[in-house]
Amino acid sequence: MRTRRFAAGNAVRILVLSVGAIIMIIPFIYMLSTSFKEQTYVFTNPPQFIPDPATTANYEQAIESSDFVRYFMNSLIVAVISTALSLLVSSMMAYAFARFRFRFKETLFRVLLLGLMIPAIMLIIPQFILAKNLHLLDSLVGLIVFYVAGSLALNTFLLRGFFESIPAELDQAMQVDGANAWLRYWKLALPLAKPGLATATIFTFLACWDEFTIALTLTNSPENRTLPIAIQLFAGQGNNAVQWGLVFAASMIAIVPVIIVFLVFQRYFVQGLTSGAVKG
Amino acid sequence: MSVLSTGESLSAGVAEVLSVTPAPPKKRRRRSKGRAVLAATPYLFLAPGFILFAVTVLYPTVQAFQMSFFDWKIVGSAASEFLGLDNYAKAFADDHFWLALSNSGVYMVLTVAPQIIIGLAIALLIQKKSPTQPLFRVLFYLPVVTSWVVVSFLFKFLFSDDGLINFALGDLLQITNGDTAWLADRWTALIAICALGVWKGIGWSMMIFLAALQGVPQTLVEAATMDGTNRWQRFKVVTVPAIWPALLFVTVMLVIGGFNVFVSVYLITGGGPAGRTDVLLTYMYEQAFNNLDFGYGSAIAVILTVLVFALSVVQMRVFRDRNGGGAL
Numbered sequence: 179m180r181t182r183r184f185a186a187g188n189a190v191r192i193l194v195l196s197v198g199a200i201i202m203i204i205p206f207i208y209m210l211s212t213s214f215k216e217q218t219y220v221f222t223n224p225p226q227f228i229p230d231p232a233t234t235a236n237y238e239q240a241i242e243s244s245d246f247v248r249y250f251m252n253s254l255i256v257a258v259i260s261t262a263l264s265l266l267v268s269s270m271m272a273y274a275f276a277r278f279r280f281r282f283k284e285t286l287f288r289v290l291l292l293g294l295m296i297p298a299i300m301l302i303i304p305q306f307i308l309a310k311n312l313h314l315l316d317s318l319v320g321l322i323v324f325y326v327a328g329s330l331a332l333n334t335f336l337l338r339g340f341f342e343s344i345p346a347e348l349d350q351a352m353q354v355d356g357a358n359a360w361l362r363y364w365k366l367a368l369p370l371a372k373p374g375l376a377t378a379t380i381f382t383f384l385a386c387w388d389e390f391t392i393a394l395t396l397t398n399s400p401e402n403r404t405l406p407i408a409i410q411l412f413a414g415q416g417n418n419a420v421q422w423g424l425v426f427a428a429s430m431i432a433i434v435p436v437i438i439v440f441l442v443f444q445r446y447f448v449q450g451l452t453s454g455a456v457k458g
Numbered sequence: 459m460s461v462l463s464t465g466e467s468l469s470a471g472v473a474e475v476l477s478v479t480p481a482p483p484k485k486r487r488r489r490s491k492g493r494a495v496l497a498a499t500p501y502l503f504l505a506p507g508f509i510l511f512a513v514t515v516l517y518p519t520v521q522a523f524q525m526s527f528f529d530w531k532i533v534g535s536a537a538s539e540f541l542g543l544d545n546y547a548k549a550f551a552d553d554h555f556w557l558a559l560s561n562s563g564v565y566m567v568l569t570v571a572p573q574i575i576i577g578l579a580i581a582l583l584i585q586k587k588s589p590t591q592p593l594f595r596v597l598f599y600l601p602v603v604t605s606w607v608v609v610s611f612l613f614k615f616l617f618s619d620d621g622l623i624n625f626a627l628g629d630l631l632q633i634t635n636g637d638t639a640w641l642a643d644r645w646t647a648l649i650a651i652c653a654l655g656v657w658k659g660i661g662w663s664m665m666i667f668l669a670a671l672q673g674v675p676q677t678l679v680e681a682a683t684m685d686g687t688n689r690w691q692r693f694k695v696v697t698v699p700a701i702w703p704a705l706l707f708v709t710v711m712l713v714i715g716g717f718n719v720f721v722s723v724y725l726i727t728g729g730g731p732a733g734r735t736d737v738l739l740t741y742m743y744e745q746a747f748n749n750l751d752f753g754y755g756s757a758i759a760v761i762l763t764v765l766v767f768a769l770s771v772v773q774m775r776v777f778r779d780r781n782g783g784g785a786l
Contacts, residue, residue: 191583192590198580199597202657206600208622209612221620224629267507274503283500286508293515294711295767297718299739300759303525303752304518327514330507359499377669380603388605390721406607410725413611422615429608436603444596 213237213426220422236427240412245400246428249408254435256318256404257386260325264382265375268330272337273363277349287338293331302395309396316397321404324396325386333378340374341367376443383439387432405432519763526756538753545757554733555758558741562762564648565737566716569655573712574705576656577663582693584664585671595668599661609658610725617641617650617726644734647727651735654722659715663708670704671697706777710770717766738762 207227212220213236214229240246274280275287305324306315314320344367352362368375390406397403409432413425526545528538549555584594601609616622617640628636640646678696687695698705720739723729729736729744736744738758746755 195580195583195590195594199594202601202660203597204622205609205612205616205657206604208616212615221618223620223625225622225625267510270503271507274500278500278503280497280500286504289516290508290511292519292767293511295714295770296515296519296763297739297759297766299718299720299743300522300756300763301515301518302743303746303756304521305514307521308514308518323510324514327510330511331515334507359503363503373669384603384605388607390605390607406605409605409607409611413725420615425611426615429605429611432608433604436605437600440599440603441596444592444599 209426210430212422213430215423217419217421217423236421236423237431240424240428240431244408244411245403246408246431248401249403249405250431252318252403253387253405253432256321256325257383257435260322260329260386261379261382263322264326264329264333265378267326268333268378269337269368269371269375270363271330271334272341273367275334275338276341277359277362277367290331290334293328294335298328299391302391305392306395314396316399316402318397318402320396321389321393321402324392325389328392329382329385333382336378336381337371337374340371344370380440380443384436387436522756523760525753526760528753530752530756541753545754546761548754549757549761554736554741555738557734558736558738561644561648561735562717562719562737562739565652565655565719566713568648568652569659569716570709570712572656573659573663574708577660577708578667580660580664581667581671582697585668595665598664601658602661602665604658606658606721607725609654610722613650613654613657613722614641614726617653623650641727642731644731647731647735651719651722651726654726655716655719659712663712666704666708667701670701674700702777706774709777710773713769713773714766717762717769 208225211227211229214232214234215226216231216233216235219226219229219231271290275283309315309320309324312320314323348366348370349362352366357365388406389404390410393404393407394410397407405428409425409428412428413420525538527541527543529541531538580594580598584591584598617624619637619639621640623640624634624636624638627634627638638646640650674697678700679692682692682696718739719737720743723735723737723740724743727735729740733741739762742755742758742762745751745758
């Protein structure tokens with residue numbers, strides 16, 4: 179009796195989730211399908227979910243018509259380097275906030291949190307002037323500097339929470355063994371904060387891969403173009419009618435790396451934090 | 459309530475260790491004084507990040523404030539004229555500023571609550587370990603990991619005159635005539651933009667809640683079950699207090715994000731038709747980069763920042779008061 183009720187509840191649960199999940203992914207399926215359609219078959223009634231006739235022409239055109247491979251590599255380089263640097267620098271800050279007592283600690287932390295509340299676009303004009311003065315305009319290095327800076331507040335905030343949930347006794351034990359602060363940060367705190375680092379990695383990589391406004395403002399030569407800018411230019415091409423197939427072919431290619439990053443890191447994502455350390 | 463007071467001491471330590479939500483600064487662990495830590499060490503850990511932050515975020519923030527008091531000339535050596543509060547006076551007398559502000563407010567209201575409620579509901583449904591759990595997690599999270607530029611064009615496509623939405627509402631469900639020109643009217647365009655915001659954001663709040671739910675002490679849930687409480691009571695008395703910091707975090711971030719909406723509006727409607735869907739940031743962007751009125755643009759940005767800041771402070775107050783008087 180009880181198990182049957184349990185099974186029925188479970189079936190309803192799965193059903194509700196399935197309907198929700200289908201609604202969530204229909205736009206993607208439709209985008210995928212449109213990317214294989216010829217322009218004249220993009221808007222049909224009823225809409226085609228399986229393109230007929232199917233064509234890979236959009237993908238070929240996207241890759242060949244411009245420096246798409248280069249834009250892709252630019253985005254990848256900028257996102258990977260920015261994420262690595264941001265995680266290093268913000269985890270160091272988070273460790274200081276979580277593990278040390280020092281003057282102005284909470285003041286400095288609050289100042290950092292201000293960074294979360296300042297609209298990024300508000301800073302566009304002064305950042306443009308700053309980039310110009312530092313000779314960072316129209317360069318991938320410039321993008322990296324501003325992407326790392328822009329992600330520091332959120333990552334530090336997230337990681338501080340993770341570091342604080344690591345039992346202080348573990349730190350004290352290492353200290354007794356003569357480990358200095360850097361060692362305790364590198365060998366103890368970082369490995370135990372893996373789920374936190376994975377979370378921060380996903381957020382940061384996505385934010386950098388996705389970033390549109392700063393890239394639009396700080397870069398202008400084609401060799402420094404990133405994918406979001408390239409996709410916008412695709413959509414803007416064509417006289418009146420947007421070539422949706424082309425836009426979505428480029429979009430599908432742009433989605434691949436984020437899905438890979440997500441699938442690689444997601445298993446850490448919801449995992450319990452220091453359960454391993456507590457047992458050991 | 460009795461359940462909580464008995465189970466609390468037992469599970470508090472475990473909960474704190476397992477909790478993957480950021481602990482509020484207030485609750486940080488007290489460190490023992492007088493450890494042999496060099497006074498400089500914390501500052502060495504802070505230096506690289508904080509210097510970068512100061513140069514690229516704090517200094518430009520100050521400069522944006524400064525620019526808002528000037529008729530700022532970005533070109534060459536032209537001298538910028540000091541205007542005092544004129545840019546602010548101009549904003550408050552500007553009908554389009556108020557329209558953009560109200561659109562930002564509408565977007566915030568229409569996106570924040572659904573993202574919290576639906577995100578939490580999905581997290582609760584999905585949390586039980588089962589073979590389907592990772593699949594659902596990935597499917598609901600997919601929109602989050604997809605670039606704003608991509609999904610903005612995707613929704614522009616779905617809401618176009620011959621798009622999928624019109625087909626679904628018209629031909630399929632027969633709710634409308636299927637010929638709604640979604641992006642040609644202020645309110646329907648805002649609905650499309652908000653739909654994108656909710657669709658893209660649900661997975662994010664779901665994921666934060668999912669992480670927070672891991673920190674809900676199971677001993678308390680079991681004890682409450684044995685006390686004969688129903689599901690809703692357990693949710694209210696055990697789950698909500700345990701995920702309170704996550705709720706605060708999600709709410710504050712979503713409100714900030716709501717007022718920061720820019721790329722989707724910029725790419726879907728461009729503020730159109732006739733600026734009717736402008737939000738504060740698209741209006742600011744237009745004033746700065748199309749009208750080259752950087753001073754006025756900065757003033758709008760400053761007003762938005764102050765507004766967002768005030769809202770965040772209010773929210774943290776409200777949440778903290780409830781927390782202080784609550785069960786945890």
